[in-house]
Every structure is written in structure tokens, then in C-alpha cells.
Amino acid sequence: MPRAGLNGGDVVAAAAGLADETGYPGLTMGLLAERLGVRTPSLYKHVGGLADLQHRVATLAMTELGEVIRDAVQGRAGFDALAALLTAVRDYVAAHPGRYMATVSTRVIDSIAAVLRGYGIGEAEMNHAIRTIRSTIHGFAMLDASRGFQWDANPDQSFDWMIRFIDRGLRSATTHAGYPAASCARAPGAGRTAPPGGPSPPR
Secondary structure, eight states: OOOTTOOHHHHHHHHHHHHHHHOGGGOOHHHHHHHHTSOHHHHTTTOSSHHHHHHHHHHHHHHHHHHHHHHHHTTOOHHHHHHHHHHHHHHHHHHOHHHHTTOOOHHHHHHHHHHHHTTTOOHHHHHHHHHHHHHHHHHHHHHHHTTOOOSSSOHHHHHHHHHHHHHHHHHHHHHSTTOOOOOOOSOTTOSOOOOTTSOOOOO
16 A cells, blocks of 8 residues: 655655665665555655665765764763774664665764774874774674674674774874884885875775
């Protein structure tokens, strides 16, 4: 039976839920119309097409994740802030694995940077530290959500170990005098560069 009073917010929320169930790449207008009990052309009253729908789902997810991280780290510093940050991301991925795949947010990066500044990470090392934190929690959370940890060790214990491992590394990076700046041994021209006038690569 067709849905009465359907609006754009309903469509985006249903799309985000569908992405969590089927995977973000599996989100289609046809599947969404079926979920909502409407004909596919009816969706175009609320969104401009699949690309617009994906953009709106991404915006929703980035807002959600940014708020979750902000609330988790607020009033915390050092190890407590780091643990809260990583736990917030892990829990969000577990609850919303599909829509998480659409998240690349300045708000999220700013929250990570705030936690890192609490460790005394300077601007010269900030990009490297942000990338390390993002890639570490992304890898753990995605493996965890997809049941990729099949051996005996408890994932929760591994997660706690990972937090403490990162904490020790961040403290070491800021307490050792003369800690070397990151360098790249890659062959000249092998790195990614932005085209003239183009955007810089994301962190």
C-alpha cells in the first residue's frame, strides 16, 4: 500500500537504512521504492535521482557520525578522549555499516585533530597522525562489522589493546626529543598530487 504523506526526510532515512542492510553500493531507486511501497517515479518528487539520493545519505551519515564523535569526546582529553573517539566510530560502524561507507567529513576530521592536539601533536605531524587514526579505526571497525575476526581472541579485548597501543605511540611521539618528521621514500612522482588549481587530496 502506497505511503501517504511521504517527504524528503522519510526517503533519505529509508535509503540510509536500506544501505545499512544491503551495503552502500547496493542502494538503488528501485529497491528504495519497493521498501517505501511506492512506484519508482514517485521518488523523483523528493530526490533528483540516485546521485542526489547518495549525496543526501552521505550528508546524513556525516552529520550523524560527526555528532556522535563530538558528544563522545566532549570534556575528555588524552587516553579518555582517544578511547571515546575510537569506540564511538566502532559503534557507529556496527550500527550503520552501509551509510558509514559514505562518510568523509570535515567535522569528523576536526574532532580527531582536537583529540590529537590533546596529546601535543603539532601541525607538522597532524596530517600523518589523522591518517593513522582514521585508517586504523576504519580497518578495525569494518572487519569487526563484517565478522572478519574469526580466531579465538575476543575482538573487544583486541580493541582495548589497540587503543592502548595507539595511546603509547602518541605519547612516545610527543615525549621523545628530536622525534623525526615523517618522510617519504617513494620514487619521485609516485605520490598523488592534485592537478593545477584542483583540490588537495583528502586527509
